[in-house]
Amino acid sequence: MSMVPPGGQPPAGSEDESRSPTALRIVLGSQLRRLREAADVTPDQAAYEIRASRSKISRMEHGRVGFKDRDVADLLTLYGVTDEQTRARMLSFARQANTPGWWSKYDDILPDWFEVYLGLEGAASVIRTFELQFVHGLLQTEAYAHAVTVLGHKAAPAEEIDRRVSLRLKRQDAFTYPEPPQVWSVMDEAVLRRPVGGRAVMRAQLDHLTEVASLPQVTIQVVPFGCGGHAAAGGSFTVLRFAEQELPDIVYIEQLTSALYLDDREDVDHYLEVMNELSTQALTPARTARFLTEITRET
DSSP: OOOOOTTOOOOTTHHHHTSOHHHHHHHHHHHHHHHHHHTTOOHHHHHHHTTOOHHHHHHHHTTOSOOOHHHHHHHHHHTTOOOHHHHHHHHHHHHHHTSOOGGGGGTTTOOHHHHHHHHHHHHOSEEEEEESSSOOGGGOOHHHHHHHHHHHOTTSOHHHHHHHHHHHHHGGGGGGSSSOOEEEEEEEHHHHHSOTTOHHHHHHHHHHHHHHTTSTTEEEEEEOGGGOSOTTTTOOEEEEEOSSTTSOOEEEEEOSSOEEEEOOHHHHHHHHHHHHHHHHHSOOHHHHHHHHHHHHHHO
C-alpha cells in the first residue's frame, strides 16, 4: 500500500527528487575534511588557498553551502589529490550537490535554517520524531496544515498561507518514492486532544493518523497523560538517520525563528536514549490505533 498525500497523486519524477542535494553536500564536505586532515592542512591554510575565511571552510565541510568548481579543484590540489579520475568524480559530485532542491521554488517564504532541514528530511532513510503540540508535518492533512500555518503567520495574506501549506504537503511526496523513509512518530496525548482548526478538522486529522498508521513504513505511538511526566517534556525534536555511511545521525530542534542541528555523537546518543525511553513509555502501535479510534469518537 502506498501513501498518496491528501488531495494529490504520486508526483512525476519522484525518484530524481528523492536525491537530496543537501545530503550530497554533506557527503562531499565530509570527504574534503578527511582529505584535509590526512594532508595535515589546517582550516586556516585551506581558507587561504581559496581566498576565503576559516568559517567558509567549516561551512563547506559541514555541507552548509554550495561548492564552486574552482574552490574544490584548488583544495584537491592543496590536499595532494592528483589522480584525474578522483578529481573528476569529486568535481562532478560538487556540481550535483549544487542542483537546486524541489523547495527552491518556495524561496520567497522559506528561511535558510529550514531549507537545510528539508534537504536532510528528503535524504533520510529513518525519521524519528517526538511531538508535544502538533501532528508532525509529514502526517498532517491539508486542513490541519492550514490551521497550524495560520497560527504561526496570522498577519500573512491568504496567498502566502496557501504557499506555506503547499510546501508542507509537498514534503509528503517522500512517501511515494521507490524507497520511502521509515517514519516513527511518537506524540504526547496533548497533540490529539488539542482541537486545531476546530472539531471537524481535528476529527479528519485523527482519521488520517489511523489510516497512515497502517502503512508498513509508518509507526505511530502516543504517550498518554497517565504516564505522568516524561524525559522530553522540554519540547519536540526529530532524529534523522541516513542510508549513506558518510552521513551521521542528526538531531533537529526547531525554534520560533531558527533551528538547532546536532550531530555530535554525545548529543545524538542522548536524544536517542530519550527517544527510546519515550517509545517504551508510549502505548504500543496496536494500542495507539485503538486509542486513536477512541479519541476520534470523543471529538
